Amino acid sequence: MGHDEHFLRRLDRVADDQVELALTLYRDQELLAEVLGRAALPEGTERLAISLDDPQQGPFVIVTRGGRFVTCLGKGMRLDADKSLPVLTKERLDAAVSKVERMRERMGQAVRAQRDGSLTTSGRVFARMRDHGLGVSREDVELLLQVRPLLNGALRKALWANLSCIVETRPHVCALRMDRLRPRDRDLVEAYGGAAWIYAHMMVLCDHEDVAHSAAQLGPLPGNHWWMYAVAAGDLGTLAHTSRALWMLARHAKEVLPSVKAAGDDPTIQIVLLRELSLGVIALASSKLRAEAMKALRSPSAVPPTDSYGQARENIGVDIGKAVRAVLEDTEVIDQIGLETGKVLVNSLIDGVLRPSEAQIGAIPDSVARALWPNLGFSLLGGQAPAEVELACQLPSLARMRPEELYLPEAYVRRLPPMDIGTVVDLVRRQARYSMLEKRPTVLRAAPKVGRNDPCPCGSGKKAKRCCGG
Numbered sequence: 001m002g003h004d005e006h007f008l009r010r011l012d013r014v015a016d017d018q019v020e021l022a023l024t025l026y027r028d029q030e031l032l033a034e035v036l037g038r039a040a041l042p043e044g045t046e047r048l049a050i051s052l053d054d055p056q057q058g059p060f061v062i063v064t065r066g067g068r069f070v071t072c073l074g075k076g077m078r079l080d081a082d083k084s085l086p087v088l089t090k091e092r093l094d095a096a097v098s099k100v101e102r103m104r105e106r107m108g109q110a111v112r113a114q115r116d117g118s119l120t121t122s123g124r125v126f127a128r129m130r131d132h133g134l135g136v137s138r139e140d141v142e143l144l145l146q147v148r149p150l151l152n153g154a155l156r157k158a159l160w161a162n163l164s165c166i167v168e169t170r171p172h173v174c175a176l177r178m179d180r181l182r183p184r185d186r187d188l189v190e191a192y193g194g195a196a197w198i199y200a201h202m203m204v205l206c207d208h209e210d211v212a213h214s215a216a217q218l219g220p221l222p223g224n225h226w227w228m229y230a231v232a233a234g235d236l237g238t239l240a241h242t243s244r245a246l247w248m249l250a251r252h253a254k255e256v257l258p259s260v261k262a263a264g265d266d267p268t269i270q271i272v273l274l275r276e277l278s279l280g281v282i283a284l285a286s287s288k289l290r291a292e293a294m295k296a297l298r299s300p301s302a303v304p305p306t307d308s309y310g311q312a313r314e315n316i317g318v319d320i321g322k323a324v325r326a327v328l329e330d331t332e333v334i335d336q337i338g339l340e341t342g343k344v345l346v347n348s349l350i351d352g353v354l355r356p357s358e359a360q361i362g363a364i365p366d367s368v369a370r371a372l373w374p375n376l377g378f379s380l381l382g383g384q385a386p387a388e389v390e391l392a393c394q395l396p397s398l399a400r401m402r403p404e405e406l407y408l409p410e411a412y413v414r415r416l417p418p419m420d421i422g423t424v425v426d427l428v429r430r431q432a433r434y435s436m437l438e439k440r441p442t443v444l445r446a447a448p449k450v451g452r453n454d455p456c457p458c459g460s461g462k463k464a465k466r467c468c469g470g
Contacts, residue, residue, distance in 0.1 A: 133419025
């Protein structure tokens with residue numbers, strides 16, 4: 001008798017109201033795959049007990065890690081003599097069922113959208129990302145999220161391709177003279193800027209579970225792959241990239257916290273800034289991780305760095321750590337301050353009102369004020385105002401926003417400053433200034449430098465260029 005046949009015969013051990021759930025598992029391969037994925041069976045474990053009710057008493061469905069159904073155990077029947085058979089609880093089974101149902105609902109919406117021509121429209125949205133940087137609206141994103149199940153492959157490829165372009169191109173772009181760009185150099189800078197803006201969108205639009213699955217197929221990565229994506233974004237140093245990286249990390253707080261804590265010794269100012277803000281958004285996203293994240297925030301070092309760059313880096317880290325602690329200690333008040341700041345910025349940047357009245361501030365919708373920060377290409381590096389402290393005030397909202405809420409409505413997007421070549425040049429200049437490369441040591445000369453037309457120091461009476469310096 002085969003395993004499946006034995007399983008079907010043993011269904012009489014299960015109460016009538018639970019037989020249908022057992023048969024649903026048996027018939028639905030997608031659901032079973034999701035269940036086995038959630039179980040995360042240890043290496044060497046060949047079977048899993050799926051509880052249809054009580055995690056201790058059962059009843060249970062026994063399946064192999066390969067998806068074959070073995071048998072059913074009625075309520076109260078022993079699971080395993082050595083108690084080594086892992087159990088997937090009814091709560092986790094229900095979560096798997098809900099997820100598969102949502103996935104099928106989204107796929108149905110995507111198929112209907114395809115019939116309605118929405119996929120053609122999505123192509124125009126991608127072109128807008130390429131040509132207009134952050135000029136993508138909430139309406140555009142809602143459309144893409146609707147058809148995302150059909151675009152997952154393309155979105156994931158765009159994430160990897162633009163990340164690769166940023167990493168490979170950055171050293172060449174940062175080495176250019178921005179005030180003397182030749183045509184081919186200008187093309188390189190524009191391509192770099194396009195990749196940077198598209199990458200900001202892909203962090204939000206990609207199905208994160210799909211990305212995680214693809215990362216697992218690549219084999220072990222150095223550290224957590226979500227932190228790797230966030231570092232690439234934070235290294236670009238803009239409000240848009242850093243905001244979206246923080247939003248992404250809030251969704252993977254438990255997975256990423258060890259990598260964030262381990263980045264405490266990173267010598268790069270961008271990553272020092274990103275790390276402290278990340279600890280804040282993790283603490284706000286997960287009450288269970290709050291104490292651990294707060295403990296890891298940077299405090300003044302007992303042995304401060306002696307070089308000026310190290311001192312600047314340490315000061316920035318300590319100041320951001322203080323700002324994040326203030327946010328965590330009085331979240332509601334800081335969240336309101338961040339909201340009011342966003343409304344003032346909407347008035348000044350979009351409406352051109354430098355000193356808005358209370359009525360003008362109140363007229364800005366909360367959702368617009370909160371969405372402004374992830375849509376600003378302004379650099380966090382070396383600006384006139386402490387933008388990183390203002391960004392810390394946005395952490396409470398970033399910790400809870402939905403993907404589409406990171407975008408401004410079309411009516412506001414049209415009035416944002418454009419992402420032109422000048423914006424990219426400014427971005428690159430600031431990146432070059434805050435380069436991760438170790439500073440070259442200063443060379444001390446034992447004697448003054450001898451010019452080529454000066455007398456040769458050997459005493460011959462000839463010019464240096466005609467003698468030893470020739």
